[in-house]
Amino acid sequence: MNITDLLKKDTILLDLGSNSKEAVIDELVTKLDQAGRLNNKEKFKEAILAREAQSTTGIGEGIAIPHAKTSAVKTPAIAFGRSKQGVDYSSLDGQPSHLFFMIAASEGANQTHLETLSRLSSFLMDDNFRKKLEKATSADEIMEIVNAKEKKEAEDDIPEDAPSTGGNILAVTGCPTGIAHTFMAADKLKATAKEMGVSIKVETNGSGGVKNRLTPEEIEKADAIIIAADTKIETERFKGKPLIQVPVAKGIHEPRQLIERAVRKDAPIYQGSGGSSSSDADAKGRTGFYKHLMNGVSNMLPFVVGGGILIAISFLFGIYSADPTSDQYNRFAEMLMTIGGSNAFYLMVPVLAGFIASSIADRPGFAPGMVGGLIAITSGIEGTSGSGFLGGLIAGFLAGYLTLLVKKGLEVLPTLFDGLKTVLLYPVLSIGLTGLVMLIINPPLTTIYTGLSDWLQALGDANLVLLGIILGGMMAIDMGGPINKAAYTFGIAMLDADQFQFIAAIMAGGMVPPLATALATNIFKNKFTEQERQAGKSNYALGAFFITEGAIPFAAADPARVIPSIIIGSAAAGGLSMLFDIGLRAPHGGIVVAGLVDGNPLLYLLAILIGTIISAFLIGFLKKDLEKE
Incomplete structure (x- = not known):
């Protein structure tokens, strides 16, 4: 998909009449609405303003890219606006903005749309491209400039996974929406590194997921890591490495300084999240079964620890203090038992299964894993509490690998269905298949689990x-x-x-x-x-x-x-x-x-x-x- 499939002449404003940030936003939102690209104008504007509240999208260099991903968008689109006099848009460099690209991504936007929107953000890092846009005299010329840029980039494109020619600098970029700043920072870091003769690999955490993921082997060999992000990034994998952490805007505007620091290893050694306990999962060196199991166990632990301690505290009031029919009954103890036992502990096995499955199949595995774990503790033999922890383990791996099978089977569908896969096809098929298998195997699993428990209890x-x-x-x-x-x-x-x-x-x-x-x-x-x-x-x-x-x-x-x-x-x-x-x-x-x-x-x-x-x-x-x- 080309950018001009989303940017059309009816969403281009060559002469913005606004002289303030909010007025510019309102004018571009109105343009998108008049072009029939929105379901709800007011909700879309709210989403745009909410993104601005996180951090300004006025990135400097005379550019602003207000953007939002919301169900208020009917059709993914781009609106372009230009102000010759410039508008104070609270830009990061303090200069007025002249070029405005408002990106409207729908809630179910497919991967192709998201990649196209991200590509526009990268193009805006090119000085010549911006100057041509500033001088254009018609909407047709704007479209021609964008098309020419896309054609040139396609000819010069180098695959993301091209082997490194030297150097050991790694970087990660990310922004809250994951559409614009993420990829602009990545491109700026790569372009600057190329000018400096430094080889760099950049992982992007965008709305379409993680791209160009850094491998354990690359991290092991790295001299330093740069994180330019305004969103949560998985950092435990960088333990023991010099780590530079800055806002994503720094990746766009100060790439040379960041790369120079990384080359000098001018950064503190990352110590991790601080003394992992014997129950934490290792962030390094885990593969296969163990990796997936520990992902489930580590995410389950807050429920087990919090629930277990609350249950233990309730017993301080008496062993039967949570029972309303007992002489020891205490209302506060009953509340603690309800929170810890009836709720936190109840979620323990479903959460275990959900995170095992998501470790195997990423986000699509989480829902079937949770459902499978819930079936494990609720659909066993009558009079029992199901197959418990054992059933949860099996449900997690079952859901994860069934989801991978579903994803593989649906690869034959055209890219047109990409958005539909994540919101409809993956959950329906993976939850349905996991649930059917668990309902069949859970009774015998319950027999095994209760037998093991009885045997341990009977040990001398x-x-x-x-x-x-x-x-x-x-x-x-x-x-x-x-x-x-x-x-x-x-x-x-x-x-x-x-x-x-x-x-x-x-x-x-x-x-x-x-x-x-x-x-x-x-x-x-x-x-x-x-x-x-x-x-x-x-x-x-x-x-x-x-x-x-x-x-x-x-x-x-x-x-x-x-x-x-x-x-x-x-x-x-x-x-x-x-x-x-x-x-x-x-x-x-x-x-x-x-x-x-x-x-x-x-x-x-x-x-x-x-x-x-x-x-x-x-x-x-x-x-x-x-x-x-």
């Missing part, structure tokens, strides 16, 4: 202690890696099945490594550097709040001595927690929720303390003195 004390030792030790093997996550995920599954001892043992085991390394740096000072002793102080807090990763630097520095030491202590804490018959309804929080355990909280703290002391002294005995090393 000795077997439970052994299982606690294994789970506690697993938490310390890789401290946030796949083994740690496998143990933690098992604990959440059992929490969903009303088996509370397992997550208690797992949390005890996960708290020991950072606490033990902290204690060891205090007791055996001659075995640690000054830097390690300082890091050890912060590990008291990390361990207390169940952030196992605090021990990773110590394990990485001396794995042969530290890792076996913390595994033994974590296993002891997990086993003792089981031996003391400690249960926990909150899957996170560490010391914050220790007082909310089912059982004796002092015995729970004793289990953690014993595990910590065992590991700390093993570390001290095994590590050599610094002088000897």
Whole structure:
């Protein structure tokens, strides 16, 4: 599709009569409405003004690109207006604007429309193109200038995925609407980098999704990253890299300065979102099944943690305090139980399934995943709560891969149906297929799930202690890696099945490594550097709040001595927690929720303390003195 398929003579105003920003917007909106491109003039204007409230679309260089994507648009279109005297449009460079392109994108605009609108934004970065528009004397000439530019760009086009010729600078651009600024900044960065002899790859986060996505391998090799965006960008993948973060306008107006900074690595090293817990998904190094599973688990955790802690607090008022028929009844406790148990916990499995499916099939997978997860917990055998966590896992992967199958099957349709696919065909087919399969397989899954739960509940004390030792030790093997996550995920599954001892043992085991390394740096000072002793102080807090990763630097520095030491202590804490018959309804929080355990909280703290002391002294005995090393 060409730009002139959206920009027509009946949407061109060569001489704007307006002398203010709002008047210009009103004049262009009226032009689009008179040309029959809008469903609702007032709603479209509201959408344009709402976008202006986020940040001005007066990008400087005498250009303004007011734009909106809304159901108030009947047909995607572009209106062009020109003001010879110039209008104060609150432009980023403080100069009056002379050229105005109002972009009207419909809610269901297909990919072709969005790419065409974005291409116009890129053209406006060309000085010669703008000068020709300023000098044009008729609407026909405007159309000819645009057509000529498109033809030239098509001849000079270089594929986005062309191999890099050198350099290690990466960039990401994005704006709230994802139509104009995103691509203007990307083109400006690429053009400037070419002038400077610097090779760059730019990922765009536009309304049509992420384009030219940066790969883990490219990020690993990158010297620095530039993010020029006014919208949320996935940044955890850039952990450990020099990261420059600026508004998208900086990418348009200061590309040379940004690239020069990136080449010099003149930027702070990105540390991530701040101390991921043992329950967070790794942002790096995940592929396939594990990646999808952890995407589901990490997005489910806020529901589990928030709901679990609220449930645990309700029990402080009495074990039956949420039951209106009990003498212990307390209205506030009942409210907490309703919020945590009847709502947050109820959403746990559907959210797990939804985000597993969206990890596999992107956004189209989310709805069928949610529906499949809901069926898992509501359509099992009568008298049960369905197949729970197990059913949710299966529903997530089922929905994700069925959605991929649906998307693949619909690729044969003409591009005319692209907009219809996302709003109608994908959801109807993927939700329908996922729902049908889940309704068939959920009863046998429920039998398996309830059987597993009953078997674990029937285990003798000795077997439970052994299982606690294994789970506690697993938490310390890789401290946030796949083994740690496998143990933690098992604990959440059992929490969903009303088996509370397992997550208690797992949390005890996960708290020991950072606490033990902290204690060891205090007791055996001659075995640690000054830097390690300082890091050890912060590990008291990390361990207390169940952030196992605090021990990773110590394990990485001396794995042969530290890792076996913390595994033994974590296993002891997990086993003792089981031996003391400690249960926990909150899957996170560490010391914050220790007082909310089912059982004796002092015995729970004793289990953690014993595990910590065992590991700390093993570390001290095994590590050599610094002088000897």
